Amino acid sequence: AGQHRLWPEIDTLVKQQVSMARLGVGECGAGWQLFAEDGEMRMYRREEEVDGMVVDPLKAVHTVKGITGHELCHYFFKPEYRYDWETTLENMQVLETISDDTLLFFQTHKRIWPASQRDTLFWSHMRRLPNDQDRDGPDIWAVVNNSTDLASYPPNTGKCVRIFLTVCLLCQTRIDPPKDGAPISRDNITCKITYCSVVNPGGWAPASVLRAVYKREYPKFLKRFTAFVTNKTKDKPIMF
Numbered sequence: 001a002g003q004h005r006l007w008p009e010i011d012t013l014v015k016q017q018v019s020m021a022r023l024g025v026g027e028c029g030a031g032w033q034l035f036a037e038d039g040e041m042r043m044y045r046r047e048e049e050v051d052g053m054v055v056d057p058l059k060a061v062h063t064v065k066g067i068t069g070h071e072l073c074h075y076f077f078k079p080e081y082r083y084d085w086e087t088t089l090e091n092m093q094v095l096e097t098i099s100d101d102t103l104l105f106f107q108t109h110k111r112i113w114p115a116s117q118r119d120t121l122f123w124s125h126m127r128r129l130p131n132d133q134d135r136d137g138p139d140i141w142a143v144v145n146n147s148t149d150l151a152s153y154p155p156n157t158g159k160c161v162r163i164f165l166t167v168c169l170l171c172q173t174r175i176d177p178p179k180d181g182a183p184i185s186r187d188n189i190t191c192k193i194t195y196c197s198v199v200n201p202g203g204w205a206p207a208s209v210l211r212a213v214y215k216r217e218y219p220k221f222l223k224r225f226t227a228f229v230t231n232k233t234k235d236k237p238i239m240f
């Protein structure tokens with residue numbers, strides 16, 4: 001996988017995003033405000049603007065029983081499942097299969113009134129990471145999505161405004177083996193999820209609209225996505 005033109009950028013960004021995601025909310029800079037809570041899910045955002053546009057970084061943490069980090073990243077990364085959980089998706093194309101763990105996506109999202117419709121062009125990379133803190137602890141899996149350019153898909157030429165995003169889904173599986181030495185079942189596994197995203201909406205969109213969209217859509221997205229994976233995996237062998 002070393003030879004692809006994007007490889008250096010991917011490798012650098014994945015390492016940077018993973019180390020950021022592993023920091024607790026308290027550690028990675030002040031100013032995180034809790035804006036949504038639902039059971040184990042906590043969603044934080046920082047209010048930031050770039051050139052007068054809202055680019056609020058978002059950080060969500062969640063704990064889900066019965067699925068592994070590998071499973072969560074698998075269903076997040078693979079294109080064939082995306083329409084099942086990404087409700088704001090209008091169209092998705094895989095423009096390039098860079099390698100078996102790296103894809104190039106072009107997506108148009110449904111228009112959110114009163115802003116104009118958005119599209120996004122990003123590479124997506126899935127990776128298992130050694131758990132350097134806890135040697136015999138379970139591995140960590142991550143998917144990083146990052147906007148990129150492609151000469152054949154110039155931004156803002158059609159009906160959509162191009163958005164620019166960096167997203168990191170980081171998952172760590174905890175296994176509590178049964179006392180009686182029985183084989184590990186889904187009752188013995190828990191997945192700790194950290195989802196970080198920074199979205200630059202591209203063209204202008206009212207700050208109030210953007211913040212309302214994120215406040216409404218992100219909790220919905222994480223709940224729907226984790227419920228989808230739980231349902232998809234419940235009768236399947238555990239993918240560690």
Ligand SMILES: CCCCCc1ccc(-c2ccc(S(=O)(=O)CCO)cc2)cc1/C=C\c1ccccn1
Nearest residue numbers: 086088109112115118145167199201205217218221
């Ligand atoms: C005026 C509205 C501008 C914002 C529109 C928008 C921007 C970005 C994105 C988005 C969010 C997550 C990803 S991903 O994590 O990579 C998964 C693959 O699809 C990619 C794109 C969506 C949406 C539109 C709605 C919206 C906003 C949050 C959450 C969910 N939907």
